[in-house]
Amino acid sequence: MTVKTRDVWLPFPAEEIEGLPDSFTYRHWDGEDAFPADPADxxxxxxxxxxxxxxxVRPLAAMPALRVVQTLTAGTDHILGGLADLRPGVRLCNxxxxxxxxxxxxxxxxxxxxxRGIPGMVRGQDREEWRFGVYDALADKSVLIVGYGSIGSAVEDRLAPFECERVTRVARSARTAPRGPVHALADLPELLPGADVVILTTPLDDTTRGLAGAAFLGRMKDGALLVNVARGPVVDTKSLLAEVESGRLRAALDVTDPEPLPxxxxxxxxxxxxxxPHVGGSSTAFAPRAKRMLARQLxxxxxxxxxxxxxLTTT
Structure with missing residues (x-):
C-alpha cells in the first residue's frame, strides 16, 4: 500500500484496541464538533x-486521500448520502x-x-396486580424470518431449542442454507398467512423500504406477532397502526419510523x-467484537x- 498520509480515524481510543498495526497514526474521533486532525490526511x-x-458524513467531503469508510453498523443507509463527494475507488465496509x-x-x-405478555405483567407489578392467565408459548409456533443473512441465521440458531413447529426463511433470492431452503422475497404473499411470528432482519434499501406495508400486514394471520429488529422504514407505520389498533396484530419493535419515536x-x-429504543446492537457484546473486527480490517x-x-466501491 503506497499512500502519502497514514491517518486512521477511530471512535475508540487506539490503546483500547489490541492488535492494531503500528504503521498508522491513530486519531480518536466519535462525532465531536472539533476534528482530531486535518481530515485531508x-x-x-x-x-x-x-x-x-x-x-x-460531516468529515467526508474534506477527505481526499480516503480509501476505506468502515461503519460499525450492519446497515449503511445512514452514510450513503455522503459518498457522492468521494473520489472513485473508496470502499464502504459494514x-x-x-x-x-x-x-x-x-x-x-x-x-x-x-x-408471554411480559409488558402487561410489568405494568401489573407497578400497580400491585396479579395478572394470572394463559399466555402464548413460542413452542408449536410457526416463525417466518424475513432477511436471512448472518443475523437471520443467528435468530434461527436461537430458536432451535424452543420447539417451534416450523421456521421459514426468506431472503432477496432463493437458495439453500445449512438449515434448509431459503425462499425469495417474491414468495412472501404465500408464506405470510401461515406464520404466527414474523421476524424482520432485512437491510434497508429500495427493495425493502415499506416492505411490511398494508398488503404484507394484511396477509398475516389474525393474532400474529410482527418483530422488527431491522430498520424502522422497513415497516409502514400507518399500516401497522391500523392493524394493532384494530387488535388484529401484535408488534414488538426495536426500530421505528420515525426514530427516535417522538x-x-x-x-x-x-x-x-x-x-x-433501537438497542439491538447496543449491548456488552458490541465493543469487543467491534474492536476485533477493526484490528483485522486495519x-x-x-x-x-x-x-x-x-x-460498495465508489465510482
Whole structure:
C-alpha cells in the first residue's frame, strides 16, 4: 500500500484496541464538533457509532486521500448520502457479524416477551396486580424470518431449542442454507398467512423500504406477532397502526419510523405493541467484537490485502 498520509480515524481510543498495526497514526474521533486532525490526511475512516447521519458524513467531503469508510453498523443507509463527494475507488465496509449475537438475542427476547405478555405483567407489578392467565408459548409456533443473512441465521440458531413447529426463511433470492431452503422475497404473499411470528432482519434499501406495508400486514394471520429488529422504514407505520389498533396484530419493535419515536406518537400507547429504543446492537457484546473486527480490517489494509465486508466501491 503506497499512500502519502497514514491517518486512521477511530471512535475508540487506539490503546483500547489490541492488535492494531503500528504503521498508522491513530486519531480518536466519535462525532465531536472539533476534528482530531486535518481530515485531508485520513486514509481509513471508522464512523462514530449511533450518531446522526449529519455527524457521520460531516468529515467526508474534506477527505481526499480516503480509501476505506468502515461503519460499525450492519446497515449503511445512514452514510450513503455522503459518498457522492468521494473520489472513485473508496470502499464502504459494514460491520457484518459485529451485531449478530446481540441483535439475535433481542429478537428472541422481544418475541418471548410479547408472546408471554411480559409488558402487561410489568405494568401489573407497578400497580400491585396479579395478572394470572394463559399466555402464548413460542413452542408449536410457526416463525417466518424475513432477511436471512448472518443475523437471520443467528435468530434461527436461537430458536432451535424452543420447539417451534416450523421456521421459514426468506431472503432477496432463493437458495439453500445449512438449515434448509431459503425462499425469495417474491414468495412472501404465500408464506405470510401461515406464520404466527414474523421476524424482520432485512437491510434497508429500495427493495425493502415499506416492505411490511398494508398488503404484507394484511396477509398475516389474525393474532400474529410482527418483530422488527431491522430498520424502522422497513415497516409502514400507518399500516401497522391500523392493524394493532384494530387488535388484529401484535408488534414488538426495536426500530421505528420515525426514530427516535417522538413524544405523543400513537405507537407509544398502541395496544399489544412492545417498543425498545433501537438497542439491538447496543449491548456488552458490541465493543469487543467491534474492536476485533477493526484490528483485522486495519491489519489487512496495512498489508495491502483486500478489506472484508465491502458493501460498495465508489465510482
Amino acid at each position: 485520513c486514509v481509513f475512516y471508522v464512523t462514530p457509532y449511533m450518531k446522526s447521519p449529519e455527524v457521520t 460491520a457484518a457479524g459485529v451485531h449478530t449475537a446481540s441483535t439475535a438475542e433481542l429478537a428472541l427476547a422481544l418475541t418471548l416477551a410479547s408472546l 413524544a405523543g406518537h400513537p405507537l407509544w400507547h398502541a395496544p399489544n405493541v412492545l417498543i425498545t 491489519t489487512r489494509f496495512a498489508a495491502g490485502d483486500p478489506v472484508e465486508h465491502t458493501v
